[in-house]
Amino acid sequence: MTSVTLNGEPRELPDGATVETAVRELGAPDRGVAVAVDGEVVPRGDWASTRVLDGQQVEVLRAVQGGCWWHH
Numbered sequence: 264m265t266s267v268t269l270n271g272e273p274r275e276l277p278d279g280a281t282v283e284t285a286v287r288e289l290g291a292p293d294r295g296v297a298v299a300v301d302g303e304v305v306p307r308g309d310w311a312s313t314r315v316l317d318g319q320q321v322e323v324l325r326a327v328q329g330g331c332w333w334h335h
Contacts, residue, residue: 268320276315283310285321295326 264275269285276284282298282305298305299322305313315321 265315265317267315267318270321270323280315281311282313282315282321285315286310286323289323291323291325297324297326298322299324 265278265280267274267276267280267285269276269288274285274288276288282300286296286298298310300313300315301319
């Protein structure tokens with residue numbers, strides 16, 4: 264298992280988890296979502312190929328009306 268901080272909460276993801284795995288773990292929608300790993304935005308096209316490593320911080324953010332972001 265891979266131990267990460269996902270939106271401020273400790274989580275266990277399967278070995279080999281990707282950014283896409285983390286987004287699915289939260290049940291986030293496919294659209295209107297941005298992801299940052301250790302403070303760096305990961306482009307949507309790279310989610311499936313970007314591995315999440317032990318100890319990393321992953322933030323999944325969702326756009327809301329007015330352009331503000333909030334944690335999912």
